[in-house]
Amino acid sequence: MKVDVPTLVEQARLGRPRAVARLISLVEGASPQLREVMAALAPLAGHAYVVGLTGSPGVGKSTSTSALVSAYRKAGKRVAVLAVDPSSPFSGGALLGDRIRMSEHASDPGVYIRSMATRGHLGGLAWSAPQAIRVLDAAGFDVVLVETVGVGQSEVEIASQADTSVVLLAPGMGDGIQAAKAGILEIGDVYVVNKADRDGADATARELNHMLGLGESREPGDWRPPIVKTVAARGEGVDEGVEALEKHRAWMEEHGVLAQRRTARAAREVETIAVTALRERIADLHGDRRLDALAERIVSGGLDPYAAADELVAGLTGLPGDSQGPPSGPGRGYASPA
Template sequence: MQDVPQLVAQARAGRPRAVARLISLVEGASPQLREVMAALAPLAGRAYVVGLTGSPGVGKSTATSALVTAYRKAGKRVGVLAVDPSSPFSGGALLGDRVRMSEHASDPGVYIRSMASRGHLGGLAWAAPQAIRVLDAAGCDVVLVETVGVGQSEVEIAAQADTCVVLLAPGMGDGIQAAKAGILEIGDVYVVNKADREGADATARELNHMLGLGEARAPGDWRPPIVRTVAARGEGVDEVVAALDKHRAWLEEHDELTARRTRRAAREVETIAVTALRERIGDLHGDRRLGSLAERVVAGELDVYAAADSLVAGVTGVSRRGG
């Protein structure tokens, strides 16, 4: 058993090993997880969470590394969660992202963690929200969450970030494909990376056109900017940071930052509650109640909704009508 108060104190002091142990407790769904979250609750809420998403090959890891460099020059502590594809054999994460960010490995002001998505749709590990909280409580000013490029389900990053950055690159598909992937609905800042390649201007124009077609904004609403970068050379990165700062200021001015974080917390609470209920229902598979309800459905004595209501009432002690 880990000494949670001591781990939290060490993480607050900037000790990477303590941060790693806390995130491992989160990933492993440790029996001490509730104690960890209770200890972190009053310490979190200061870090700014930036999500980076986009199709594979657009340069997310390189862009993330360039942002880390920019934020460190500004004196900010940075945490990075790189959510990788899971190995179908070991469940572990590929460490390509960490290799590309190796230049920051010796910097005590940067903490980088690869997390396995473990087949979880949306590109985010199920434990990502709580891992973000660990980095936040450990004193990170900015937490960058880079997700797996998995197409349409990638939009889950929008539920986890204060600001969502969507990366595109020339030759990675047209605007119609981008729209199909759902990314035009989630981005707060759009980055056309590898802008030194042929077709970058056309990609930016097409993106701007697609954003215009999808606009339904009132006066004063946020209009996502389009920034061009060559992240491998650090070009345009300062402009991305400026766009992120501008979006954060807009969120705070319109009270949207707290609203986003409240919605995020509500989703997390709901997910935990639903998971707990699902586990309790799963325990009923060998229970006669479930089999009896199924037999009555087959016999036409009960419809499936009435049977489900009865099952929920049996698990929670509360009927659909509140009885």
């Protein structure tokens, strides 16, 4: 059923949760009106502070998110939470447990909580997360907290979606530094050792500080990620966590980093949309004689795969192809639907 997008956007700006929910549902469902929705939201977005929280399962992401909501609400901020849960590989559904842990905020009109299923997308986020964040931003929320699924060392997509990335660790989860190795160690702007009332919390913080010291050399004035110890279930250390977030935001604004990150985020989103559109057009060619003809020329040795790809791209876009090799580097194929 076609919806009245301008009215829906206006209601969302007035803080109507049903309107916000409907807009995000249009995004998740890839509605035919998605382009109209994004066009209406474009002039309204760009004001919210987007904070991503990631870490291994069991470190207390949901509890920490809930504690941050309480802290920001005390400061008079309107807060939205986008909590991503893993989808079942069998039913496609998800246990949206984050809402249970954040139920204390359910009746607060200044808080909006939305759970999203990954629907098989890797990286810790749902593929429609960028557009959902834009909906929440345009709806006038001051802070958008994005909580990823429990992620491993290489699932660091949140760093590409948030203004500030928070990596959570907890003592007693095997090797104290294991969760922060490789990719995750490189994406944190703020590190939080949660459940700091447990044995080993100080050791985890020391090991993390040592690992950060072994990282890339920093120039004077560069941001050095702080390490904050919290007991989120009791609200201990949360104010220090918020202070660290606000310091990072101020540093980014002072050094122009915030604008750079948001521009890079928009560029990746455009790339994703374009690549997805091209992929759909290529998928439509399966069984088409043009694709079969290129494949036959490859098999016969009359054409190599890269030259064939060039011809295919030229035929789809009217532009000359330039297939130099497989894509590489972070951001290639970023956040495209599985």
